Amino acid sequence: MDLYLPVANLSVNALVIVLLGGGVGFLSGMFGVGGGFLTTPLLIFYGIPPTVAAASAATQVTGASVSGAMAYLERDGVDLRMGSVLVTGGMIGSLIGAGLFELLTAWGQIDTVISILYVALMGSVGTIMGREALGALRAMREGLPPPARKRRHHPMVANLPLRWRFYRSGLYISPLAPLLLGMAVGIITMLLGVGGGFIMVPAMVYLLGMGTQVVVGTSLFQTLFVTIATTMVHALTTGAVDLVLAALLLVGSVTGAQIGARFAQTVRPEYLRAILAAIVLLVALRMAVDLFIRPDEIYTVQ
């Protein structure tokens, strides 16, 4: 079934887009990530202009994170104070991101920067996750208890001035640290159309040293509000949000997310993390290879 996308200015097969959203949603429900890191590259691969892909993927991540964020809020799994600081940073970041977007577009390097950011971020996060997951799996097989992680924040965080108490996270640190982290993720959300959960969660654990019981909920809370901000900024600056495309993706992804979340309960979390690491690394590898081989289109029109 072909459908015309009024902002992207081309026709797509609606079923393919819904299935794409469903597949990404399934993974996002299973792993508790937004899934934007898969949507944007897949849409670009399908032929959607990169800007429209990033903007509409951000809208889709909003939908995918709503139910998760609400569930964690009900269970008191969100550090609201930490979340507010992160969201404030994220909103500042999305505005900075919009400026960068415009600058890079005028300079003609937006596509390359997006690709390199993807490769660098997903390559490193995937490696860290993969190594940890493998370690946990090995420990599991040998019947040992999983290696206990020392919970402490990075020394750089401790050196920042001004300290607040974040009760739910069990932290007494400078709010500047989460503010800066939120800003960085906001910039990335704006440029890549990702929710940033795959960066946020490790950063919360390893940089801030947050208590694990509120990490995922707070990350989802931040993702929800920052993707909303990003959608608004995109609508006001690039005008690249395609409502029809976003709606198709959403229909698939919100359903897929619910199925994925149920499926996740039947699989051991160690395996889940190993699979997620493999997917992240595969996408990073694919994008890295694309940077080095001769692209299909040498010429582009702007």
Add this chain to the structure above:
Amino acid sequence: MRRAALFLVALLGAAGWAIAARAADPRLVPDVSSRAIDIQYSFTGEELLLFGAILYPGQRLPDDRADIVVVLKGPVRPIILREKQRVAGIWVNADSIRLRTSPGFYAIGSSRPIDQLVDERTAAIFELGLSNLSMSPTGFSEAKTLARFENGLIDLYRRQGLFYEDPKAVEITEGVLYRARIPVPARVPVGNYRAETYLISKGRVIAVAARDVEIRKAGFERFVALAAQRHGFLYGLTAVLLSVSLGYAASAIFRRR
């Protein structure tokens, strides 16, 4: 209806004029299958039929064969054309030129290959053929660079169906009626198009006639595209509400089970 009536009057007028001016050159009476193409929800492209009649003075066919060239040309706009090159191992946009009058769509069909019909100079004057489009380039250094970029653009747009060339598209019946089908792809830019017909004989363009065609988004698609351009805030709000409510609805439905 009024349009059709007007058209009829014009046709009769043209025919009458042609009969009155017996000694003059032949005339063309062109038309297109639709004056306006609406881009709607399931638009996957369309085929536009350019057809018409050649009116010879005194209704006498000439001894030589005359040829017809039809051109469908979209609105021109300024573009930046970028070229990727390998820099330090990776492919990045390295070089660019500006083209101030690049058509977003250009299709040409003829009854014989253009180079057999007219010489290069005439083809350049009437912009017949993809290599004869004048795109007003700025910011390039050499003619060689320009040619490379223009070929790149032509190749790109050709594969996207935005540039189209078919030397056998025009079919002439009995020397007086002609018709040509021009494919219009889904990713066609909206705007005012011109469908031009050229009558060519012995290397000379002896008659030219044109019709306007409008390609526009219609209905819901038009509404969405306009809202995205003009009311960014409300549009963004709609997108947010849509995603939040769909996400909420899905979790509510699945929880009930």
